[in-house]
């Protein structure tokens with residue numbers, strides 16, 4: 699059996715993506731609510747909570763499985779680790 703490739707990064711990226719999408723949906727809903735209603739306040743609070751959750755997810759999961767470098771900026775489109783240059787989805791060394 700082959701050594702299991704560490705999928706933590708991919709998992710974290712998927713989670714972060716869902717969190718961002720959810721935050722955007724909540725934000726849009728909040729903007730469509732009548733100004734100053736409780737519902738709007740709740741939706742905006744939920745948006746901020748989702749954004750905070752996104753940061754936590756990124757901080758916890760989005761790091762290179764090889765050298766441990768945290769990858770926060772551009773995490774949704776980055777393909778290889780900026781430090782060790784290995785692919786974050788296949789583990790192959792990139793040139």
Ligand SMILES: [Zn+2]
Nearest residue numbers: 762765779782
């Ligand atoms: Zn790395």
